[in-house]
Amino acid sequence: xxxxxxxxxxxxxxxxxxxxxxxxxxxxxxxxxxxxxxxxxxxxxxxxxxxxxxxxxxxxxxxxxxxxxxxxxxxxxxxxxxxxxxxxxxxxxx
Amino acid sequence: xxxxxxxxxxxxxxxxxxxxxxxxxxxxxxxxxxxxxxxxxxxxxxxxxxxxxxxxxxxxxxxxxxxxxxxxxxxxxxxxxxxxxxxxxxxxxxxxxxxxxxxxxxxxxxxxxxxxxxxxxxxxxxxxxxxxxxxxxxxxxxxxxxxxxxxxxxxxxxxxxxxxxxxxxxxxx
Numbered sequence: 001x002x003x004x005x006x007x008x009x010x011x012x013x014x015x016x017x018x019x020x021x022x023x024x025x026x027x028x029x030x031x032x033x034x035x036x037x038x039x040x041x042x043x044x045x046x047x048x049x050x051x052x053x054x055x056x057x058x059x060x061x062x063x064x065x066x067x068x069x070x071x072x073x074x075x076x077x078x079x080x081x082x083x084x085x086x087x088x089x090x091x092x093x094x
Numbered sequence: 095x096x097x098x099x100x101x102x103x104x105x106x107x108x109x110x111x112x113x114x115x116x117x118x119x120x121x122x123x124x125x126x127x128x129x130x131x132x133x134x135x136x137x138x139x140x141x142x143x144x145x146x147x148x149x150x151x152x153x154x155x156x157x158x159x160x161x162x163x164x165x166x167x168x169x170x171x172x173x174x175x176x177x178x179x180x181x182x183x184x185x186x187x188x189x190x191x192x193x194x195x196x197x198x199x200x201x202x203x204x205x206x207x208x209x210x211x212x213x214x215x216x217x218x219x220x221x222x223x224x225x226x227x228x229x230x231x232x233x234x235x236x237x238x239x240x241x242x243x244x245x246x247x248x249x250x251x252x253x254x255x256x257x258x259x260x261x262x263x264x265x266x267x
Binding site: 003028051053057062068070 | 130131133134135136137155158159162163190191194195198199218220221224233234236237238240241242244
């Protein structure tokens with residue numbers, strides 16, 4: 001399948017999710033009346049980097065979740081290997 | 095690790111890691127870093143948060159396109175008993191829906207990026223609540239999404255970033 005076809009399929013899928021979400025918002029009375037284009041005035045708030053504590057907290061949460069999932073996965077993998085070894089053990093070996 | 099033949103201990107062995115694997119590794123790595131930055135609104139400020147969020151939205155379309163074959167293959171196998179990737183498929187579907195909602199709601203409540211593009215959107219508190227909830231969910235789902243592929247990540251990272259081995263120093267297994 002070509003890249004363009006795959007991209008078209010992805011856009012179709014994401015478009016369907018967006019359409020459903022907008023319908024959900026409309027049904028919930030979100031008050032979203034659509035996009036309004038106007039002449040650009042100024043550049044709005046500028047770029048700034050501050051509060052590295054926020055970034056550290058995000059990294060900590062990610063690291064915690066990743067560690068928990070990897071630990072569970074490693075334990076399950078070890079159990080599975082042990083079970084496989086136990087199942088094939090008696091008939092094998094020197 | 096695959097190596098090319100060269101005199102023992104002389105030239106560093108070349109790593110034959112497929113271009114596609116390299117692309118996946120670095121592209122996904124950059125995506126993870128960008129996502130971490132986007133989530134840290136207090137660090138980036140609103141302008142970077144919004145522009146980077148829009149960039150991530152586009153990058154995710156590319157990420158999904160690059161892995162579309164996996165989506166199709168796994169979806170076909172979904173109802174086969176004992177399909178290994180069923181859990182990961184469900185996780186990825188949840189991540190797709192939640193991430194799409196997060197980016198969409200982010201666009202709708204945007205105060206900087208759309209303003210700079212000359213677009214105004216009249217969005218109520220509904221989309222702010224959606225953005226708050228989905229952003230928290232994405233943090234959990236993205237972390238799990240990364241963690242379930244840890245063996246692939248470790249394997250590729252070792253081959254890409256590990257010390258260069260020469261043919262002569264290759265360990266016998």
